[in-house]
Amino acid sequence: MTRRFPPGSLEADDVLSGRVEGNFVRVLTRLLAAHAMAEKLTAIGYERALTTAGRPDLCSIVSKNLTEERKHAQLIYAALAELRVPEVQADRLLVSALKGPAFAAPRHFAENSADELGLVMAAVSLDMTGLIMIGVNYKESSYAPHARAAEVILAEEEEHELFASNVLRDAAERLGAEPVNQALREWLPRAVNFFGPPGSGFSFDCISYGLKARDNHELAELYLTLLERRLHQAGLEMPSLTRDYPHQLA
Ligand SMILES: [Fe+2]
Ligand SMILES: [Fe+2]
Numbered sequence: 129m130t131r132r133f134p135p136g137s138l139e140a141d142d143v144l145s146g147r148v149e150g151n152f153v154r155v156l157t158r159l160l161a162a163h164a165m166a167e168k169l170t171a172i173g174y175e176r177a178l179t180t181a182g183r184p185d186l187c188s189i190v191s192k193n194l195t196e197e198r199k200h201a202q203l204i205y206a207a208l209a210e211l212r213v214p215e216v217q218a219d220r221l222l223v224s225a226l227k228g229p230a231f232a233a234p235r236h237f238a239e240n241s242a243d244e245l246g247l248v249m250a251a252v253s254l255d256m257t258g259l260i261m262i263g264v265n266y267k268e269s270s271y272a273p274h275a276r277a278a279e280v281i282l283a284e285e286e287e288h289e290l291f292a293s294n295v296l297r298d299a300a301e302r303l304g305a306e307p308v309n310q311a312l313r314e315w316l317p318r319a320v321n322f323f324g325p326p327g328s329g330f331s332f333d334c335i336s337y338g339l340k341a342r343d344n345h346e347l348a349e350l351y352l353t354l355l356e357r358r359l360h361q362a363g364l365e366m367p368s369l370t371r372d373y374p375h376q377l378a
Contacts, residue, residue: 131335131337131338133337135270135275135338136269136270136272137338138270139272140211140273143156143271153211155330155334155339156337157221159274159340160207160211160213161208161218161219161221162222162225163204163261163266163274164201164204164208164215164218165222166234166254166322167197167200167204167258167281168201169237169238170200170234170237170250170254170258172238173234173238173254174190174191176238176241176242177247178191180241180242181243181244181247182244183244186244186247189291193251193255193288193291196284200277200281200284203280203281204277205218229318229373229374230323232322233253233254233322236318244299244303245299245303246311248295248299249311249312249315251292251296252312252319252355253316253318253322254319255285255291255292256292256319256351256355257319257351258285258288259282259286261347262281262282262285263278263282263285264341264342264350265340265341265342265347266340267279267282268341269338269339269340270337296308296362296364297362300362305365309365312364312366312367313377317369317376321374321375323345323347323348325373326343326345326348326373331343331344352366
């Protein structure tokens with residue numbers, strides 16, 4: 129597929145002045161709204177986990193992550209505001225998507241109390257995935273404000289991914305493999321579905337406009353490869369999943 133706009137080639141003015149087609153603006157707005165929502169739900173989950181995860185030694189890292197996730201959400205909502213889309217309007221675009229499998233992981237984290245293992249699973253399901261989405265897809269966005277925000281977010285998400293890997297290994301050592309394997313079987317389908325459906329018309333538009341570099345399923349495969357390596361290092365088992373989206377335990 130040919131990419132019509134190179135990385136960082138469009139600014140808010142290009143979009144607002146009508147130099148790009150209306151569908152570009154619609155697709156960009158929805159993509160930013162989904163990114164902002166994922167960051168916001170992750171922040172809500174970290175905020176709750178701060179009081180429920182029950183590990184004082186984790187609190188300082190969790191509160192650092194919380195501050196950063198809030199900042200990530202603000203950065204993307206600021207990019208939407210520049211396009212004259214206020215936060216409530218952006219969130220309204222996602223009313224039905226939020227009920228679907230792509231948002232199950234961040235919603236679960238935001239809506240349920242996470243114990244220590246829940247916190248580990250959220251980090252594995254939201255920070256590892258987020259790092260891939262932002263590093264592979266958004267960093268090279270044709271929309272320069274999104275590419276710039278992604279660069280700021282990426283540096284922090286690299287640390288969150290490291291945190292996720294560390295707490296995963298630590299949980300396997302302290303709690304034993306079985307409870308962690310059990311939690312992985314519960315969380316992995318949601319984590320993979322967070323990338324969204326493969327080959328959708330929306331992703332096709334995103335890729336041809338240069339708003340994404342890769343299709344959702346390519347990112348999901350990258351994630352599974354990375355996670356499998358992490359699980360292997362921690363002596364944990366990779367759950368097997370069904371092939372088709374939305375993925376379930378096989
Ligand atoms: Fe984030
Ligand atoms: Fe994160």
